[in-house]
Amino acid sequence: VNAPIEIRLSQIPAAQLMHAIAASLQSTSAQPHVQPDENLVQVNVLEARGQHYVGMGLVHLHRVDIDGSVGDYALCGSDQCECNIDGNAGDFLGHSLRSGVVIATGNAGHAVGAMGTGGLIAIYGSAGDHVGISMRGADVLIRGNAGSNVAAGMRTGTIVIGGSAGERMGQGMRGGTIYLRGDAPAISRDIEEQRLREPDRLKLGLLLLKAGIKAAAGKDFRVFRPRVES
């Protein structure tokens, strides 16, 4: 791993963090033509104060630590990066995420992981409405509670909620799985509860491990999947 690069968000447009990282690599590297994907690059992002569009399009970075809170559309479309946000996040965190891991230690706004096609988003706090809306293959883990309309229009992927979920969970859900530990006041008629099986426990354990959460994936999770029409 190379020496970490420090980038202050107050000095660049937040949406162009990837451009700043590439420019920094070219200026500091002994080989100016070296591309970021040929390095094990570690980036420390400082002075994050809720700017929107932070870290859009980050690709092929070993680790990105963001010190502070971020606004809407943070880490949109990032690919093959391990990103840690030491704070809260706004709406659409990890939108169109393709792979890698995104972890936020605080709370997140609405539409976490919307349209994500891969990777894992872990929120240590709680999240707003529409978690995993229109998701297409990513995994989302909410340690606290989630708002209403969890997994609305989700096609594939996995959503794990350690707390409770709001109303209309699973509305319009066409595929994927919801693991819920707490309560849900009213679930959509589009989904049905199923029995927790061994593959589910294995998958839960792996997701919790990947998110850095030490918890037993026991029997206290319930499983919801789209209703199969007979």
Add this chain to the structure above:
Amino acid sequence: MNRTTNHDLPQRIKPLHERLGEAELAAPGAIDLSVRFPSHRSGSGLSWPAPVFSRLGLDSELNDAQRFSWIKARRELGLTTVDPCPAPHDTSSFPEARSLAGGLHVVPVFVDEPLLPEAFMHAEQIELQFMPCRTAGPSNSAGRGDRHRDWKPILPSDFTQVDQLAARVELLRQASDQPAVLVGGAIAAAAVYDDVRYLVDAGLDYVCVLADVIYGMQAHASHALRNADIAIEQAQRAIKDSGRHDVSLLLSTRACNLEDTVNWLSRGIRAVNIDGFLLARQPAVASRAADSFGSFLGDYQRMATPEADWLLSSLKDFLERLASHVEFLGFRELSHWTSTPLLAPELAPPRATPAGQPTTIPAAQPASPPPPQPAATAPITGKKKPSSQPRTG
């Protein structure tokens, strides 16, 4: 369709006494066909070398020869292309490698598909496609666009409020590292007034209205979505009502000749889709299948793949004729001509009634008063549509 005929044009042509000495001063063939697109945020804008663009790479399947010729047309003749996948090693799609005479590479972004930031992180022009992506998924196979539902205007499925589009537009604008970034939207002509008004209020720099769509490299099989005259009238009224004068309007029709293009440009359209014109020039060479496949196909006729040079030659011919037309009118630059009202009031295009039927205005009578306007500059917020404006057509 109300066309600008040659019978109407002499009213705007320069009189002879203004042409004194013009022949000596003006170099022949030096007509500037460039058009400028103002940007909503940066204050500056971008300039297209020619007022034409092509969606062939997005709406149709191009083979290698056609794609090569298409890209060559962008590089050498200034054709702006909406291209989802630039060819490998095609450096002309990068802004720093593009010459001023070369056309722009517009990056299409389908609104209901995941964002791919690397596609537009260096883009000069990004165009949101408010329609289902026809190249994604097994049920939406490429090349299928002959049904209205394939062009149905849609919003991103992850939107929960309509005013979230402005943030998405700003995201695209800020993602690119170019000094001036144009973000526009292409939408099929359905409820044109409401849709264009919504897009303009969301902060888009231009709107491309698809009155006709061309798919499958077949000009005769273009799919008519809406009458172009009605669509233009409604779109221009929506832009006027929004209070933004820096919004450009683009049009995609099956216009196959210069006369149609001249008509649209004179009515304030900034650029016109030229696919219909190009495909109308596509040579069809019939040969016998048995020549290449042996005898089991018998005497079935098949269409041989023609050389793609017709694309270049057709575009070059079109631009030369357009330049000639502009010069005939007495202008040296296209922007001067399009900013000058060409049509006399009595020749103005017919206004569409709320029922969608055009009303013919007699030339001898003064033009009818404009239709009642909604509250000017009132943005559309939330899900509420302007109730004072009737939905025409």
